[in-house]
Amino acid sequence: MICAVSGGVDSSVTACLVDRAIGKNLVCVFVDNGLLRKNEAQKVVALLNRQLSAPLVFVDAGQRFLDRLAGVTDPEEKRIRIGNLFIDVFEEVSQEKGPFEFLAQGTLYPDRIESTSTVGPSATIKSHHNVGGLPEKLNFHLVEPLGLLFKDEVRELGFALGLPREQVLRHPFPGPGLAVRVLGEITAKKLDILREADDIFIEGLKRWDLYDKVWQAGAILLPVRSVGVMGDARTYDYSVVLRAVTSTDGMTADWAKLDNAFLQEISNRIINSVTGVNRVAYDVSSKPPSTIEWE
Ligand code: XMP
Numbered sequence: 001m002i003c004a005v006s007g008g009v010d011s012s013v014t015a016c017l018v019d020r021a022i023g024k025n026l027v028c029v030f031v032d033n034g035l036l037r038k039n040e041a042q043k044v045v046a047l048l049n050r051q052l053s054a055p056l057v058f059v060d061a062g063q064r065f066l067d068r069l070a071g072v073t074d075p076e077e078k079r080i081r082i083g084n085l086f087i088d089v090f091e092e093v094s095q096e097k098g099p100f101e102f103l104a105q106g107t108l109y110p111d112r113i114e115s116t117s118t119v120g121p122s123a124t125i126k127s128h129h130n131v132g133g134l135p136e137k138l139n140f141h142l143v144e145p146l147g148l149l150f151k152d153e154v155r156e157l158g159f160a161l162g163l164p165r166e167q168v169l170r171h172p173f174p175g176p177g178l179a180v181r182v183l184g185e186i187t188a189k190k191l192d193i194l195r196e197a198d199d200i201f202i203e204g205l206k207r208w209d210l211y212d213k214v215w216q217a218g219a220i221l222l223p224v225r226s227v228g229v230m231g232d233a234r235t236y237d238y239s240v241v242l243r244a245v246t247s248t249d250g251m252t253a254d255w256a257k258l259d260n261a262f263l264q265e266i267s268n269r270i271i272n273s274v275t276g277v278n279r280v281a282y283d284v285s286s287k288p289p290s291t292i293e294w295e
Contacts, residue, residue: 001143002094003028003104004086005056007036007044009170010106010146012051013158017145018104019052020161026054027100029093031086034062035177035191038199047167057097061089065179066188073184075295082176091139103140109148110251150249171216172250180295184223189276190238194221196274197240204266205244214256217244219270220283220294228271228278237278240270245292253287 003018005011005028015028028048032041041058048056068081094100146154151172158168174180178198182190198219205211220241228235242263247253267280283290 001026001102001104002090002098002100002140003054004090004106005030005044005048006106006173006175007040007048007170008106008173009151009158009168010108010154010172012048012106012163012167013154013161014104014106014146015048015054016051016161016163017157018143019054023053026104027093027097028052028054028056029059029090030056031059031061031089033065033082033086033177034188035065035082035179037173037178037202038195051163057093059089059093061085064089066186069179069186071185075180078179078186078295079176082179086175094140101141102143104143104145106146106154107144108146108154109150110249112147113251152248169212171211171214171218173216173218174293180293181218181220183220183294190221193238193274193276194219194240197221197270197277197280200269200273201242201266204262204269208259208262210256210258210262213246214244214258215247215250215253216292217242217256219243226279230278235278237276239279239281240274240277241281241283241294242266243283243292243294245287247287247292250292251287253292255282255284255286258282 001018001022003015003026005015019026030041030045030048045056045058065082065085068085069078072078072081090103149157155168178191178194179186182194201217201219202211205214205217220243222239222241225236225238228237244256244258245253246256263282270277270280
């Protein structure tokens with residue numbers, strides 16, 4: 001069996017579960033798609049290497065994903081391309097290390113409901129990559145042990161497996177990563193700007209003891225520039241939106257009522273230290289009618 005790991009709670013729990021069940025017949029694969037948070041890939045690989053008995057294959061595919069996304073602005077098109085490239089990479093690893101008959105992945109129940117109308121009653125809202133991007137003739141049998149669980153149940157399972165608190169209580173992060181948080185066309189430069197702003201936000205949430213109080217948080221880079229002033233000079237730079245929500249399952253969500261002093265500190269730090277950003281906004285929309293991610 002081959003298992004895709006992203007470092008998120010869903011795939012970590014999936015990997016640890018199948019590792020305990022069939023570790024000798026398992027190979028885990030971590031794909032660095034270049035769309036991860038700052039220093040994320042190194043941290044995840046170090047942690048999983050300690051936890052898994054199965055080998056962990058690291059694939060640096062950042063440039064391939066950037067190439068595949070060049071010029072693409074449509075959110076669904078981004079997801080489909082990312083999903084398809086993920087599968088291509090898995091198939092390549094599988095040919096090299098395999099053959100493998102099964103692919104394990106951490107799809108949850110809400111992913112299915114929101115991505116297909118055949119499982120749940122709702123229309124397709126977003127094609128989540130681990131459901132919507134799969135090609136028709138996938139060469140693996142899919143194994144989705146968390147397919148009927150909600151996030152809180154996955155976390156319980158994570159604790160039962162003895163995974164560390166920080167890993168189990170990690171915020172959800174979308175499979176297509178920062179690709180759906182850089183609105184419009186994705187470039188390496190925009191990803192770097194977003195990574196810095198996001199890191200300041202997340203680090204601040206932890207320092208202010210707010211991280212565990214929100215379901216999910218992150219920064220979004222808007223494809224519009226606005227005028228600002230820095231010292232004596234006029235600036236014409238990008239805007240960053242901070243998004244933080246409370247929720248129990250991601251299906252509905254409220255915007256988090258974060259302290260004004262906290263927002264002020266984060267805004268100042270981002271504008272003063274992230275080159276290319278001169279404006280920070282806070283998203284005060286709930287789901288529905290908005291969604292958590294902007295794309
Ligand atoms: P939305 O934006 O639909 O997000 O309110 C609900 C939850 O799902 C995550 N999300 C994704 N996860 N692939 C994923 O694996 C995706 O394409 C994707 N899109 C959204 C989102 O971060 C939130 O936790």
